[in-house]
Every structure is written in C-alpha cells, then in structure tokens.
Amino acid sequence: MVRLLRLIESDGPFNPDVNDTVHKVYEQAREDMGRFVGAASDEIALTRNVSDGINIVATGFDWEPGDEVIITDQEHPSGALPWINLSRRYGAKIRVLPLTHNQDETVASLEGLINPKTKLVFLSHVSTRTGYRLPAKRLCEVSHANGVPIMLDGAHAVGQIPVDVKDLGCDFYAGCGHKWVLAPQGSGFLYVDREWIDKLKLTWLGWGMTEEYDLPSLSFEAVSEARRFEYATMNWAHFGGLVKSIGVAEELGIENTEARISELATNLKQRLSDIPGIEVESPMDPEISTGLVALSTAGLNHEAPGQWLWDEHRILVAHNPEQQSMRLAVAHFLLEEELDRFVQCMSELAEAR
Numbered sequence: 631m632v633r634l635l636r637l638i639e640s641d642g643p644f645n646p647d648v649n650d651t652v653h654k655v656y657e658q659a660r661e662d663m664g665r666f667v668g669a670a671s672d673e674i675a676l677t678r679n680v681s682d683g684i685n686i687v688a689t690g691f692d693w694e695p696g697d698e699v700i701i702t703d704q705e706h707p708s709g710a711l712p713w714i715n716l717s718r719r720y721g722a723k724i725r726v727l728p729l730t731h732n733q734d735e736t737v738a739s740l741e742g743l744i745n746p747k748t749k750l751v752f753l754s755h756v757s758t759r760t761g762y763r764l765p766a767k768r769l770c771e772v773s774h775a776n777g778v779p780i781m782l783d784g785a786h787a788v789g790q791i792p793v794d795v796k797d798l799g800c801d802f803y804a805g806c807g808h809k810w811v812l813a814p815q816g817s818g819f820l821y822v823d824r825e826w827i828d829k830l831k832l833t834w835l836g837w838g839m840t841e842e843y844d845l846p847s848l849s850f851e852a853v854s855e856a857r858r859f860e861y862a863t864m865n866w867a868h869f870g871g872l873v874k875s876i877g878v879a880e881e882l883g884i885e886n887t888e889a890r891i892s893e894l895a896t897n898l899k900q901r902l903s904d905i906p907g908i909e910v911e912s913p914m915d916p917e918i919s920t921g922l923v924a925l926s927t928a929g930l931n932h933e934a935p936g937q938w939l940w941d942e943h944r945i946l947v948a949h950n951p952e953q954q955s956m957r958l959a960v961a962h963f964l965l966e967e968e969l970d971r972f973v974q975c976m977s978e979l980a981e982a983r
Contacts, residue, residue, distance in 0.1 A: 631814060631874075634867035652866045659869035660857070662876045663819045667784075667803065668794035672855040673827070675820045676869060680785045681708040683804025683820035684752070686859050687781050688712040690830035695721030697749040700740065702727045704759040709783050713752065723747070729757060731913040733765040740769055744776045751780040755787035755803075759957075760912045761895075761922025763791070770799035779826070785809055790891060790920055792884050795821050802826065810921075810961065813875035816868050822856045836861035882962070890962040891921040894969060898960060899923055901973050907931070907980045911955070921960040928954040931983045935976075943975055 634652050641648045656676070664671040677683050689712075691697075699713050703726050716722045725743050729736060740751070751773045755766050766782055773780040781802035787793055789810030795803045803821040807813025822830060832839075832852060839861045842851040852858040879887065896916050903910045907929030913919040927935050927949075936949020936956055948957040960969070 631867060631869075631871035634870045638867060652870075655870045655873060656864075656866040659817070659872045659876075660819075662873055663805075664821075666793075666876050666880070667788060667805065667819075667821060668796045669803075669821045670824070672857075673821055673824055675822065675856040675859040676864075677804075677818040677820050677860070678816050679708075679808070679818040680783055680804045680806045682818060683802070684708060684781070684783065685712050686820055686833065687750075687752075687802045687804070687822075687830065688716060689833040691749060692831065693720040693722045693749070696723065696747055698723045698725050698745070698747045699749060700725045700727055700743050700751045700753075702729050702753055702757070702764075704729050704757045704762075705754060706758040706783070706785065709752065709754060709758075722749075727753070729760075729762060729764070731760075731762055731915075731918060733768070733918060737765055737768050737772060740772050744773065744778055748776070748778045751778055752783070753780070754783040754785070755793070756785075756790070756920050756922070758786055758922070760924045761786070761920040762913055763787075763918045763920055766800070767798050774799065786920065786922060789879055789884075789887070791888050795823075802830075807872045807875060809959075811872070811875050811879055812961075814868055814871035816865060817872040820856065820859060822859070827854065827856055827858070830859075832858065834859075834861055838862060887962045891960060892916045892919075894962075894964060894966070895919065895921045895923055895960040898958075898969050898973070902976065905973075905976055905980045907983055908976060921962075923958040923960055925956045925958075926954060927956050929983070930979050932979055935979055938979070939972075939975060943971065945972055945975065 637648050660674050660676055661671040664674045693716050701713055713724050717724055727739050727743055753764060756763055770780050779801040782800045784793060784803050784805035788805040801823045805819050807817035808815040839852055839858045840850045841853045899910050899914055902908050909926040911924040911926055934951045936947050939945040939947060
C-alpha cells in the first residue's frame with residue numbers, strides 16, 4: 631500500500647503507468663476477496679467498510695409504509711441505524727429477533743417473525759456484542775423458504791471463521807478488511823448475488839459505474855457487475871493492503887486460524903469464569919462461539935476497569951463503563967503469555983474489590 635501511495639506521490643495518479651499499476655492491484659483485491667468468501671469477482675463491490683455495504687442494500691429497496699425488516703437485538707450501530715432511518719423516512723417497521731445462545735431457538739424465533747410484510751432479513755453472522763455464531767445457513771434457508779431475501783453482516787466473521795457465501799445461501803454479505811483479516815482501515819466489500827445485481831436499486835451514482843453515459847439525452851446504463859455500486863474517485867492504492875492481508879490469511883489457512891482462536895478463547899473464558907466478580911457473557915461452547923469474549927464487570931466494583939487496564943498495563947480492550955461491560959478480541963496472533971497477563975490483572979481487580 632505504501633509502495634503504491636509513494637508511486638502516486640512521485641509520478642502522479644493519472645500517469646498512465648501509475649494508473650495502470652494501481653488499478654491492477656485494486657482489481658486483484660476484488661478477485662482475491664471473491665475467492666476468500668466463495669463468490670465470483672463480478673459479485674464483489676469494493677467499499678470502505680461494512681457500513682457502506684449495509685447502506686447500499688438498505689437503500690436499494692423501494693420501501694413503503696408497513697414494509698418490515700428483521701434485525702437482531704445485538705446489532706452494532708451500523709447494523710441498526712440504516713433501518714431506523716428507513717423507518718423514519720418511509721414508515722418501514724423494524725421487527726427485532728432476540729438472540730440467545732441456543733441456535734435452535736434462534737432459527738425458531740426467525741420463523742416466528744417472518745410474515746407476508748417482511749421485505750428483508752438482516753442479521754449479523756457473528757454477534758458483535760458476544761461473539762455468538764449465528765446458524766447463518768439455517769437462517770438463510772428459513773428466509774428463502776418464506777420468499778424473503780437475506781443479508782448478513784460479516785464484520786466479525788470474515789478472517790476469523792470460514793465464509794462461503796454460496797454455501798450460506800445469502801443474497802447479500804457485507805464485510806471489512808480492517809478487523810480479522812488485518813487489512814488497512816477503509817478496505818471493505820459487499821457481495822451481491824448475481825441474481826440481485828440488476829434488481830438492487832442504485833442510490834449513490836457517479837463517474838466510473840456506467841457502461842454508457844450520455845448527457846444530452848440524460849441517459850445512462852450501469853455496468854452489469856457488482857462494481858456498479860462503486861462510484862467516483864477512491865483510494866485505490868489502499869486496497870493493496872487488502873491483497874497482502876488476504877494472502878497472509880490464505881497462507882496460514884482459515885481453518886488453522888479458526889482453531890487457534892478457538893483454543894485461545896475457550897481457555898481464556900474458562901479461566902475468567904473462575905474469577906469472582908466477573909461473568910462471561912459469551913457462549914462457552916466452541917461450536918457456537920468465536921474470538922470475541924464479552925464480560926460483565928459489574929461485580930468488580932471498579933469504576934473503569936478497561937481504562938485501568940490501559941493506563942496501568944497497556945492492555946487494550948473495548949469497554950463500556952456505563953454498562954459495566956468489556957469485550958476482548960482474541961486474535962490468532964496473541965500469545966498465551968499475553969492472555970496470562972490479562973487474567974492476572976483481572977484477578978488483581980477481583981482481589982481489590
């Protein structure tokens with residue numbers, strides 16, 4: 631990525647040789663991401679992040695008052711705000727799927743929520759709150775059995791667990807590079823099943839996404855691939871980092887990465903559950919959990935344990951003092967000694983309470 635940016639800096643972005651070099655890498659990112667998630671490259675739109683992908687799909691339907699969308703009760707703000715906005719603008723109704731750590735209950739709950747007014751199902755593949763792994767394939771089957779398209783948010787799935795969008799059977803899948811793939815911020819993607827490329831309406835348009843464009847006749851024809859959802863100037867060089875990150879992920883092997891994360895996270899949860907004042911909120915079963923480890927720290931009687939971890943030990947976690955919760959991302963590159971340090975620190979807080 632730095633090499634491409636320096637090339638642009640020294641020779642200019644529209645130098646034909648520079649432009650060709652940068653765009654070859656950009657298109658390589660599209661091809662590599664498609665292969666990584668089991669899609670064809672022409673079904674992949676490159677975006678800045680998951681939020682871009684969600685908004686492209688959310689605004690790609692013609693919503694009318696009374697239309698319904700189903701989301702879960704554990705969505706990230708980016709997985710909820712677009713639908714809340716649709717509710718305000720068009721009168722669409724949001725129905726909420728409550729998540730438990732029982733996959734059969736999750737499937738049954740979705741079956742109970744879908745009705746003739748359901749226009750779209752939107753679910754996280756992995757819960758951003760607890761790391762719970764939803765039974766995505768079964769949920770896609772339920773949605774399609776009722777004639778409803780389904781979108782998955784793969785922010786915490788891609789790069790952590792195997793993802794095959796064709797096997798899952800989803801219609802849309804949004805992901806990002808900057809989390810578990812370890813790519814730069816600003817490198818994301820949206821998978822659009824080929825059957826939906828022409829049916830999903832365009833909302834943001836601009837230079838670069840048309841096959842034909844004629845100003846005098848006020849007409850245009852969008853390209854017939856998912857890149858129709860990309861428009862105007864982008865930081866194309868940025869995606870060189872995504873190409874390299876996918877290469878590393880494939881060299882390691884996603885099954886190996888998943889196994890390593892599972893081993894580290896399972897061991898950590900077991901140890902933390904033995905510490906007084908800490909409640910592990912993530913599933914303990916490795917089959918339905920991931921490397922996201924969520925904790926309730928209410929029993930520690932400490933105002934801001936997450937801030938204390940950073941100030942005193944330079945351990946970085948996501949923490950919410952108001953909700954007295956904490957979340958760790960147990961990635962495959964972490965060392966056992968580092969997790970030992972974390973457990974020791976939490977034990978110290980428990981003793982001091």
